[in-house]
Amino acid sequence: MTRAIELSGVGLTLGSHRFGFDLAVPAGVFVAVTGPSGSGKSTLFNILAGFETPDVGRVLLNGEDMAGVPAGKRPVSLVFQDNNLFAHLDIFTNVALGVSPSLSLDGAARASVSDALSRVGLGGFEKRMPATLSGGEKQRAAFARALVRKRPIMLLDEPFAALDPELRHQMGALLAALHRDEGFTVLMITHDPDEARRLADRFVLIEGGHVAREGAIADLPPVRHP
């Protein structure tokens, strides 16, 4: 099986915090990343996305060594808990940035943006500004951008944490459907074990800057981390 993510002997020191990651994630798998606050989940994502450079070790994404590869050239898309959309740009432009960072779009590209918006349930939202959207709709738009970017790895940093429970269910279902159709690899930070069990195939538990446990989602420890 090919590996989407492979970290071997990755070490990083930030201030007084030391991190060390060894991790292998097969392609196409949905992984829930859990662990207490401050344990290093976001730092792991920062290393994968290219926002932090490890002091030692190798980061392979899709089998390629990421040393020296800038954030924009990595095969990853990001969705955060909030502020995923530039507030001063309309929804179409926000999503179109995923196709071309300079916004040079041909007809097919424009069609792909509208198509992605329809797939996440935001058909006709092209001209709307982010401020007029609900929290859930904003996250849908962020997913639409990830769809048009076609990067094989998605890093989701608590994407539903700001939503109410019912919306979390809906958005989780949407994400699961997109994952099924597109087959990308998903790493999702979540504090909600139910959500993790509902959506993920595997889990990774981070504690004290290291991978403490990993395994099939059925083996996720029942402890709820604050």
Added chain:
Amino acid sequence: MDARRGISGERWGGALALAFILGFVALALAPLLRFGGAGGVDPQLVGVLTFTLWQAALSTLLSVFFGAAVALSVARRPHFRGRVWLLRFMAAPMGLPALAAAFGVLAIWGREGAFNSVLSFFGMGTKFNVYGMTGILIAHTFFNIPLAARLFTAALDRFPPTYWKLAANLGLGRISLFRLVEGPALMAALPGVAGLIFMLCATSFTLVLTLGGGPAATTLEVAIYQALKFDFEPGRAVFLVLVQVVLTGLVLLFLAAFPTPAEERSPQGAQLRRFDGGSSASKLWDGTVILVFLLFCGAPFVAILIDGLRADFPHLLADPLFWRALATSAGLGLSAALLALLLSWLIAMARVSTGSRIFAGGLDAGGSLILLTPPIVLSTGWFLWLKGGSGFAPYLLVAIINALMALPFALRVLQPAVRSHVERTRRLSESLGLTGLQRLRIIDAPALSRPLLMAFFFALSLSLGDLGAVALFGGEGFVTLPWLIYARLGSYRTTDAAALTLILAVVCMVFAVLGTPSERRQEEAGR
């Protein structure tokens, strides 16, 4: 019953303060209307008006352009060593009296200044002449590039940290990043910043008086001063005053349409990270921009310091006129600061106590009325009342005008503090039956001592450094420190002026720092 009496007392206090301000301004305007528009529109007026607007527009354009360039470079590097000090330095010119700045600009760019020394060192014989439009633009950009840079940097730093991560992840290049992220942030702040700077430059008096070059480079404010002081043409002065009020009124209307530029930064300041600007070309560019900015805006400060230290202090200290000026300035500054404190306190307390929107609007307008009728307008009116003025009256007038000048700033510090304080304590003190002076002594004064002191020191700094209100009344009988500097500069006794400038600059800067909320203190005041 007691509690209600307490509240209505606050409204009465506010009404009293408002009546005082309105009365003072109305009495200043009354003789203006009586002398009534002699002069009319003539080529000279058109010339003065055109120059006023043109220099203000050019100053604004240059300040905004270079301020934005500096802000882009500073915002791109959220964590370099000394960034906090650079941001503090950007606030420094605001605390420097305009006259001291004029002295510093002359020391660098004047006939015998550092710039001409460099020119002649490289054998470029032609002397750079600073007087006129050039000098005005240099002085205005010295003040306003840092202001624009500070406000623009805050606008960029306020963006959520995820924006910069997303921009990096999406692979936005230099041009896309500017077009889609940085540019819109600057544009959103632009109207407020540009309007503020235009207002400051259109009503700038001291810098134009000292650096302008005769009739060809005169603004409305200076023309008013000259019409009264040298030509004694009250009719003409009155007409110019009316034009001035219409002009400032129009600019204020424009400004009211846009939000006031905000200075607070993102609360996640520590997490703020940028992922662009890693290339050496970008580092070189940002370093150069920041260095040139520091040179341009720092040089006048250095010049004030060096020239001042080299000056003949014993000679100055032996001059009885210096001591008289110092005493006068101290007296004026203290009176103005106390009056500003009293007025802003009364207005702020009434503002949170009243339920009437009309009264609240009146209080707001009264607090910033000085923006519509600048010091030179008020002093012109009172100058005409008093027919030149002698005795004690001019001191009183200048103190009042200085107090009114400080009022908008004092209110900006005091108003939010009073609001949160009253919201927190009103019910408790009412339930304890604490009212009136008792409440003032036990509850209000201790809790609000910090913003009150800040407003006091700011007003003190402003009044000590002001030349605008004194200009008309100043003379042999009425000498303040700024007036003495101006007189010494005019009679080419520059070493005296250098020593005086250094003293004035240091004193005003110290008080301005005490009167400026630091970011940490601002947070506490707002809590």
